Amino acid sequence: WKDRGAAVGMRREVDASGRAIVRQVKKGVRDFSFGRVLGEGSYSTVYLATDRQTLKEYAIKVLEKRHIIKEKKIKYVNIEKNTLNRLTEHPGIVRLYYTFQDETSLYYVLDLCNGGELLGVLKKAGTFDVECARFYGAQILDSIDYMHSRGVIHRDLKPENVLLDDQMHVKITDFGTAKLLRDPREPWEPDGADRGVPESGKRQGQEDGRAASFVGTAEYVSPELLTHKSACKASDLWAFGCIIYQLLAGRPPFKAGSEYLTFQKIVNLEYEFPPGFPPSSRDLVERCLVLDPARRLTIEHIKNHEFFQGQQFGKTLWRTKAPRLR
Numbered sequence: 001w002k003d004r005g006a007a008v009g010m011r012r013e014v015d016a017s018g019r020a021i022v023r024q025v026k027k028g029v030r031d032f033s034f035g036r037v038l039g040e041g042s043y044s045t046v047y048l049a050t051d052r053q054t055l056k057e058y059a060i061k062v063l064e065k066r067h068i069i070k071e072k073k074i075k076y077v078n079i080e081k082n083t084l085n086r087l088t089e090h091p092g093i094v095r096l097y098y099t100f101q102d103e104t105s106l107y108y109v110l111d112l113c114n115g116g117e118l119l120g121v122l123k124k125a126g127t128f129d130v131e132c133a134r135f136y137g138a139q140i141l142d143s144i145d146y147m148h149s150r151g152v153i154h155r156d157l158k159p160e161n162v163l164l165d166d167q168m169h170v171k172i173t174d175f176g177t178a179k180l181l182r183d184p185r186e187p188w189e190p191d192g193a194d195r196g197v198p199e200s201g202k203r204q205g206q207e208d209g210r211a212a213s214f215v216g217t218a219e220y221v222s223p224e225l226l227t228h229k230s231a232c233k234a235s236d237l238w239a240f241g242c243i244i245y246q247l248l249a250g251r252p253p254f255k256a257g258s259e260y261l262t263f264q265k266i267v268n269l270e271y272e273f274p275p276g277f278p279p280s281s282r283d284l285v286e287r288c289l290v291l292d293p294a295r296r297l298t299i300e301h302i303k304n305h306e307f308f309q310g311q312q313f314g315k316t317l318w319r320t321k322a323p324r325l326r
């Protein structure tokens, strides 16, 4: 597990002859003071942390080596690190600054998102109006567009994994479930290879004894993942449709008393719009929540949909002030 980020710190020291020197050093756990826990996964804990030298605050994800090895999760740890290393230049993706390790743990030093989860903000507001849903929808879509252009399928997009920074702008996180395409231009892996059960995923056995495939969070899982056991870029756009619906309705479109019943609703496309759901938003959701991934709206079609009329994407979008949440 090669650490990332060459010597990134500068440390003032005095050499043997008493001369002041500046030495380039790798950051390590001693360079940070750790604060409260921001979140816990089945094999990682994320802490608020402050760089003792620069006083800059970060989120540091700590993974326990012994547990990762015992649970055979080394592959997913590397998928997350390789994914974050591919996604370095976008304002809507949590940035990985550097990694280091000690004898017991691996450390990822990441952007801190003080605004918490989009889900928490939505729960407080109840529902978003169209202006807010359009702004947050645009930032999420712009981030998905960048991920896909870099050959990354997130596979577990949901409001809990959409964080907010100090400006209440989107920062997408948790790439332990991601799929890295060998060729970024492909919508999926040609050989359909898609195996693995990372942190927030569930293991789905295969009747024919084939290796288990990854399934994300029940409410946002795409029908193709449930029926064909493989994800493609359009699977993230299914989740996008679920998120837009949830921002405006205050609840996800597919939710039942158990995961199995939720999966049934998804594969049968069993959902309704609440009264008063805005018509152009309804049309967009209906064109994303299409069972056949090949017939789902593409990112370009979504950007040109009436719902996003007048909405800027790219650099302008990220310079726009977040709308006030009513």
Ligand SMILES: NC(=O)c1nn(CC2CCNCC2)c2c1CCc1cnc(N=C3C=CCC=C3)nc1-2
Pocket: 038, 039, 040, 041, 046, 059, 061, 094, 110, 111, 112, 113, 114, 115, 116, 117, 160, 161, 163, 173, 174, 175
């Ligand atoms: N799994 C991760 O990589 C991760 N997990 N968290 C905290 C989770 C809490 C539950 N919902 C999903 C996120 C983070 C990160 C990335 C890096 C990261 C950066 N900032 C925050 N900030 C938070 C602030 C308040 C509440 C929750 C998170 N959190 C994280």
